Amino acid sequence: MTKRILTGITTTGTPHIGNYLGAIKPSLELARASEESFFFLADYHALIKTQDREKVRSSVTEVALAWLSSGLDTDKSHFYRQSDVKEITELNWILSCITSKGLMNRAHAYKSVISENTIDPDKGVSMGLFSYPVLMASDILIFNSTHVPVGHDQIQHLEMTRDIAVRFNHIFGKVFNLPEAVVQKKGTTVPGLDGRKMSKSYNNIIPLLSDEKTLKKSIAKIVTNSLEPGEPKDSTDCNVFKLYENFSTEKDQISFKKEYADGISWGEAKKKLFLLINAELEPVRDKYYELESNKKFVNDLLEFGAQKVKPIAAEMLERIRELVGISRIS
Ligand code: ADP
Numbered sequence: 001m002t003k004r005i006l007t008g009i010t011t012t013g014t015p016h017i018g019n020y021l022g023a024i025k026p027s028l029e030l031a032r033a034s035e036e037s038f039f040f041l042a043d044y045h046a047l048i049k050t051q052d053r054e055k056v057r058s059s060v061t062e063v064a065l066a067w068l069s070s071g072l073d074t075d076k077s078h079f080y081r082q083s084d085v086k087e088i089t090e091l092n093w094i095l096s097c098i099t100s101k102g103l104m105n106r107a108h109a110y111k112s113v114i115s116e117n118t119i120d121p122d123k124g125v126s127m128g129l130f131s132y133p134v135l136m137a138s139d140i141l142i143f144n145s146t147h148v149p150v151g152h153d154q155i156q157h158l159e160m161t162r163d164i165a166v167r168f169n170h171i172f173g174k175v176f177n178l179p180e181a182v183v184q185k186k187g188t189t190v191p192g193l194d195g196r197k198m199s200k201s202y203n204n205i206i207p208l209l210s211d212e213k214t215l216k217k218s219i220a221k222i223v224t225n226s227l228e229p230g231e232p233k234d235s236t237d238c239n240v241f242k243l244y245e246n247f248s249t250e251k252d253q254i255s256f257k258k259e260y261a262d263g264i265s266w267g268e269a270k271k272k273l274f275l276l277i278n279a280e281l282e283p284v285r286d287k288y289y290e291l292e293s294n295k296k297f298v299n300d301l302l303e304f305g306a307q308k309v310k311p312i313a314a315e316m317l318e319r320i321r322e323l324v325g326i327s328r329i330s
């Protein structure tokens, strides 16, 4: 079977180094070794999280620039906006009709909103949030993807995608592959400035596409304990060290650990982290500046990308419509 990679990033807010390390970089590496790859901007997913029109609009451009600056090759990979492929939302409805409410009740994205905000689930949870795993399943299944690179937080959604695919295949006949999540090794959830998972929703990010000064300022904000220079420090559970681990070799980590034990100051430790991250992000930033001045080019790339994938989605949807009985009268 052809290996078909697919992944998306929700277009709310500014892409951050968690997105880069957890999704963009591994996806691009996987794409280099695969026959086919699909990368998209999940803009309909963004509406679940925000009603701020400007935020959605600007985030589409930023997330597109993040992919392109990180090295996405649009000659080799399909690159498109979710909302340009209307077949996805049509499939979303068809799949909604075979997905049990009980399956969605278990979705942690919806459950965590309830537990974090102590909101009344009957009033505060939109249907979009509740049934979001079905839209995600539609993104994946419409292209019969085989491998979906995602962060740990998305594993459950991939399991649900498989459940939905199995159910559809069982009722209507085998049409969907059962896609696999491709997850970075354990422990690669990138921590944010406050030690929680780095996330646009938590306001604790280090932006991917910032200038050097902003990067330095973000790193300076990483929360640490108040041990003085010269006092031995423990690298376990340290936010600076956890971020360092994501960019360094094992050898560098051993020597950084020793510097902790020898009492490195937080200022010095953060400087080391900055130099490391900056070195990795420099080429990304250069490409970003080049593309940022040509937004029309980025837009054209996305439109061209949509034109290339739409026939694939349309053919799949036609098969599905036939199977469920929504075909033309002949
Ligand atoms: P956010 O939580 O900032 O809204 P998204 O939900 O849009 O990020 O995530 C897009 C992709 O980036 C997903 O595959 C997700 O697993 C990955 N990702 C997001 N945050 C992190 C993180 N802190 N560490 C590793 N991967 C992450």
Ligand code: TRP
Pocket: 006, 007, 008, 009, 010, 042, 045, 135, 136, 139, 140, 148, 149, 150, 154
């Ligand atoms: N839900 C994913 C996230 O928040 C983004 C996403 C939407 C996605 N559709 C997808 C990821 C399909 C992989 C495949 O991170």
